[in-house]
Amino acid sequence: MKSKLTIFSIGLLLLLAASFSVAQSEETVDKYSLWLGGYYADSSDYAKKAGEYRLLENAGELVPSFKFGWQSLRPNSSFDLDVDYLDEENIVGRMTSRIGDRYNFDVQYRSLSRQLQQDLLTNMETREAGGGKILTHDLMDAGADYSYHRREILSKVSLLLQRDNNVRFTASHRSILKSGEEQAIASNHCLSCHLTSKSQELESSTHQFQAGIDAEVSKYDVGYQFGFRMYESHVPAPSAYYDEAKHPVNGGSGVEFAPRQLYDDTTLAFSAQPKTEKMSHKLRLKGDLGKGKFAGSLSYSRSENKYSELTSNAWVGAFNYAVTMNPQTRFIARLTGVRREADDPFIDVRDYRVGRTTPSYLQSNFDYERQSSLDRADGKITAEVIRRLNPKMTLSVLAGYNRVDRYSYPDSDDNLVSGTFIGQAKLNYRKGLKYRSSFKYRFEKTSDPFNTFKGLFEERGREILTRNVSASPFFFIFYWEREALKYQNITTEPTDLHEFAWKSTWRPTLKTSVNLGLNAKFDKNGDLDSLDVKHSSFQPHLSLTTAPNPKWSFTAGLTLNSSKSRGPVTVALFDG
Amino acid sequence: MVDYKTKATSLYANANFVPSQRLHLFTTLSYHKSTAEYDPVEMPDITDKLEGDLTHQDFSFDHMHEYSNHDFGSVNLALGFGYLIAAQTTFTFDLEYADLTDDSGTAGTDPYYVYGDESGSWYMIRSGLKFDF
Numbered sequence: 001m002k003s004k005l006t007i008f009s010i011g012l013l014l015l016l017a018a019s020f021s022v023a024q025s026e027e028t029v030d031k032y033s034l035w036l037g038g039y040y041a042d043s044s045d046y047a048k049k050a051g052e053y054r055l056l057e058n059a060g061e062l063v064p065s066f067k068f069g070w071q072s073l074r075p076n077s078s079f080d081l082d083v084d085y086l087d088e089e090n091i092v093g094r095m096t097s098r099i100g101d102r103y104n105f106d107v108q109y110r111s112l113s114r115q116l117q118q119d120l121l122t123n124m125e126t127r128e129a130g131g132g133k134i135l136t137h138d139l140m141d142a143g144a145d146y147s148y149h150r151r152e153i154l155s156k157v158s159l160l161l162q163r164d165n166n167v168r169f170t171a172s173h174r175s176i177l178k179s180g181e182e183q184a185i186a187s188n189h190c191l192s193c194h195l196t197s198k199s200q201e202l203e204s205s206t207h208q209f210q211a212g213i214d215a216e217v218s219k220y221d222v223g224y225q226f227g228f229r230m231y232e233s234h235v236p237a238p239s240a241y242y243d244e245a246k247h248p249v250n251g252g253s254g255v256e257f258a259p260r261q262l263y264d265d266t267t268l269a270f271s272a273q274p275k276t277e278k279m280s281h282k283l284r285l286k287g288d289l290g291k292g293k294f295a296g297s298l299s300y301s302r303s304e305n306k307y308s309e310l311t312s313n314a315w316v317g318a319f320n321y322a323v324t325m326n327p328q329t330r331f332i333a334r335l336t337g338v339r340r341e342a343d344d345p346f347i348d349v350r351d352y353r354v355g356r357t358t359p360s361y362l363q364s365n366f367d368y369e370r371q372s373s374l375d376r377a378d379g380k381i382t383a384e385v386i387r388r389l390n391p392k393m394t395l396s397v398l399a400g401y402n403r404v405d406r407y408s409y410p411d412s413d414d415n416l417v418s419g420t421f422i423g424q425a426k427l428n429y430r431k432g433l434k435y436r437s438s439f440k441y442r443f444e445k446t447s448d449p450f451n452t453f454k455g456l457f458e459e460r461g462r463e464i465l466t467r468n469v470s471a472s473p474f475f476f477i478f479y480w481e482r483e484a485l486k487y488q489n490i491t492t493e494p495t496d497l498h499e500f501a502w503k504s505t506w507r508p509t510l511k512t513s514v515n516l517g518l519n520a521k522f523d524k525n526g527d528l529d530s531l532d533v534k535h536s537s538f539q540p541h542l543s544l545t546t547a548p549n550p551k552w553s554f555t556a557g558l559t560l561n562s563s564k565s566r567g568p569v570t571v572a573l574f575d576g
Numbered sequence: 577m578v579d580y581k582t583k584a585t586s587l588y589a590n591a592n593f594v595p596s597q598r599l600h601l602f603t604t605l606s607y608h609k610s611t612a613e614y615d616p617v618e619m620p621d622i623t624d625k626l627e628g629d630l631t632h633q634d635f636s637f638d639h640m641h642e643y644s645n646h647d648f649g650s651v652n653l654a655l656g657f658g659y660l661i662a663a664q665t666t667f668t669f670d671l672e673y674a675d676l677t678d679d680s681g682t683a684g685t686d687p688y689y690v691y692g693d694e695s696g697s698w699y700m701i702r703s704g705l706k707f708d709f
Binding site: 037040041042043046048056067118120122532550555557561565568 | 577578579580581582583584585586587588589590591592593594595614617640643650668674675676678687690691692693694695696697698699700701702703704705706707708709
C-alpha cells in the first residue's frame with residue numbers, strides 16, 4: 001500500500017510540474033521519444049554475484065519494457081522528462097523544470113533490485129580434540145534466496161522570492177525505501193558456541209528533508225538551513241531460541257552455568273533495528289573582510305535513537321578566509337571546530353553466580369557505564385600559501401594542526417587527546433594545452449591516535465599465566481579475571497602518514513589525450529610497544545581517450561591497486 | 577603479526593562507431609581481477625607458559641589464514657547498435673554479459689569464502705523500437 005502511495009505521489013508531482021510548464025503560453029519546441037521493447041535474461045551456475053543488481057526471478061522470461069522522453073523548450077523555460085522502465089523493480093525516472101532563474105524543480109526516482117548472498121557458516125564448525133568445547137552452526141533456512149528492492153526518491157526545488165536582495169528559498173527531499181528479505185544470525189553464548197541463521201523480513205525507510213533560505217544583506221550573503229532525517233524499520237525483529245545453559249562436554253551443571261549467562265533456554269528477539277531521528281540547523285555568512293573574502297558557518301544537530309532514548313548533540317563551526325597578497329600569491333586560512341556529546345549508556349550485567357552460594361572473594365559486579373568515544377572537542381586550523389612561480393608552475397604549501405580531545409574516554413576521569421601536525425606541498429605544471437602535470441606530497445604526524453584501551457593481550461612476558469587479581473584459593477584463572485590482565489591498546493590509526501599523488505595529462509593532438517598517474521600511501525603506528533601496525537597502498541592508473549574522426553571514439557584504461565596491511569591476529573581460547 | 581594483501585586490477589575499453597547516419601554501434605569490455613589473502617599465521621609456542629594440562633587444545637592454526645581468501649576474476653561485456661529503419665524510427669539491440677570466476681577455493685579441503693563457490697554468469701538481451709516525434 002505504501003509503495004503504491006509513493007508511486008502515486010511521484011506521478012502526481014510529475015503531472016503537476018508538467019502542467020505547470022505546459023501552462024505557459026509561449027512559443028514552444030516539443031520533442032518526444034518512445035522506446036517499446038523488452039528483454040530476455042538468463043543465468044548459469046551461481047548468478048547472485050555476477051547478476052547482483054538484477055532481478056533474477058525474471059530469468060528465462062521475455063519481459064516487456066519501455067523508455068519515454070519528453071523535452072519542451074520555451075524562450076524562458078524548459079521541461080524535461082525521462083523514464084526508463086526495465087522491469088517492475090528496475091526503473092529510473094527524472095523530471096526537471098525551469099522558469100528563468102526564478103524557479104527550478106528536479107525530481108528523480110531510482111529503483112533497483114539487489115541480490116544478497118547467504119553466509120553458509122561452514123567455517124563456524126570446530127571442536128577441541130578429545131571432545132571438548134564446541135562451536136556449531138545451524139542454517140534454519142538453508143538455500144534461502146535473499147534479495148531486496150531499493151527505491152530512492154529525490155526532489156529539489158529552488159524559488160527566487162525577491163530579486164533585489166536575491167532572496168531564494170530552497171528545499172530538498174530524499175527517501176530510501178527497502179523491502180525484501182535478508183539473513184539474520186543469532187549467536188549463542190560461548191559455553192556452547194552455536195550460531196543459528198534464519199531469514200529476516202526487510203522493510204525499512206529513510207527520509208531526509210532540508211529547507212533553507214539565502215539572501216544578500218548589505219554586502220554579505222546570509223543563509224539558514226533546517227534539516228531532518230529519520231530511519232525506521234517497519235517489521236518486527238526476528239527471534240531465536242537461546243540454548244539451555246549446560247556444560248559443553250558432559251551436558252550437566254546447568255544451575256552453575258545458567259547464572260553466568262544473561263539469558264538461556266528462552267526465545268528472544270535479536271538483530272533489532274533502531275529508530276533514529278536527526279534534526280539540524282545551520283547558519284551561513286560570507287562576504288568581504290579587509291582585502292580578502294571570508295565564509296563561515298555554524299550548525300547544531302541532535303540525533304536520537306527513539307527506542308533506546310540515547311542521544312548525541314553536535315556543534316560545528318567553520319571559518320575560511322582567503323586574500324590575494326600580490327598578483328602571484330594567495331593566502332587561505334581554514335578553521336573548523338566540532339563539539340560533540342553522546343549519552344553514556346549504563347550496561348547492566350548479571351552478577352557472577354547470582355543466586356548461588358558464592359564465597360565473598362568471588363562476588364563480582366560487572367555493571368558499568370560505557371563512556372562514548374564520540375564525545376570530543378575537535379579543532380583544526382590550516383594555512384595555505386599558493387604562489388605562481390612562473391607562467392608554467394604554481395606551488396602551494398599547506399601547514400595545519402588538528403587537536404581532538406575525547407574527554408571522558410576511556411573512563412569518566414580520563415581524556416584522550418590526539419594531536420596531528422599536517423604538512424602538504426603541491427606543484428602544478430602546465431605547458432600550453434599539450435601537457436600538464438601535478439605532484440602532491442602530504443605528511444601527517446599524530447600523537448596519541450584513537451585506540452581501544454586495554455583491548456587485547458594479557459601481560460607480555462609473563463612466564464606463567466597465573467592469576468593476580470583474586471584472593472581465591474583456586475589455581476586457575478576465572479574467565480572474567482582475564483579482563484584485568486589485558487594491557488595492550490589496539491588501534492589501526494597511524495602516528496605517521498605519507499601520501500604521494502602524481503597525475504599527468506598529455507594531449508599529442510586535439511583529439512587524443514593520455515592520462516598517467518600514481519597514488520601511493522604509507523602509514524604506520526610507532527607507539528604500540530608490542531604491535532607492528534602499518535599499511536601501504538599503490539594505485540597507478542593509465543587511460544587513453546581518442547576520437548580520430550567524427551565516426552570513431554575510443555577510450556581505454558588500466559588501474560592497479562595493491563595494498564598491504566600489517567596487524568595482529570589473535571585467537572580466542574576456549575578455556576578463556 | 578601478519579600481513580594481509582589485496583590486489584585489484586581493472587582493464588576497460590569502450591568504443592563508439594557511427595559508420596553511417598543510419599547506424600550507430602557501441603561496445604564496452606571490462607575485466608576485473610581481485611585477490612586478497614593473509615600470510616600464513618605462525619602462532620607462538622606457548623607450551624612452556626601454560627599451567628595445567630591443555631594438551632587437548634590445538635594451537636597450530638595451519639589453515640586459519642585461508643579463511644578470508646578472495647580470488648575473483650570477472651568479465652563484463654556490453655555491446656549494441658541502433659539502426660534507423662525509417663524516418664523517426666530506430667531499431668535497437670543491446671547485449672549485456674557478466675561472468676565471474678571464483679578461484680578462492682575448492683569444494684574439498686580448501687574451502688571457498690563464506691558464501692561458497694560464487695562462479696556464475698548472467699546475460700541480458702534488450703531490443704525494441706524507438707519512435708521520435
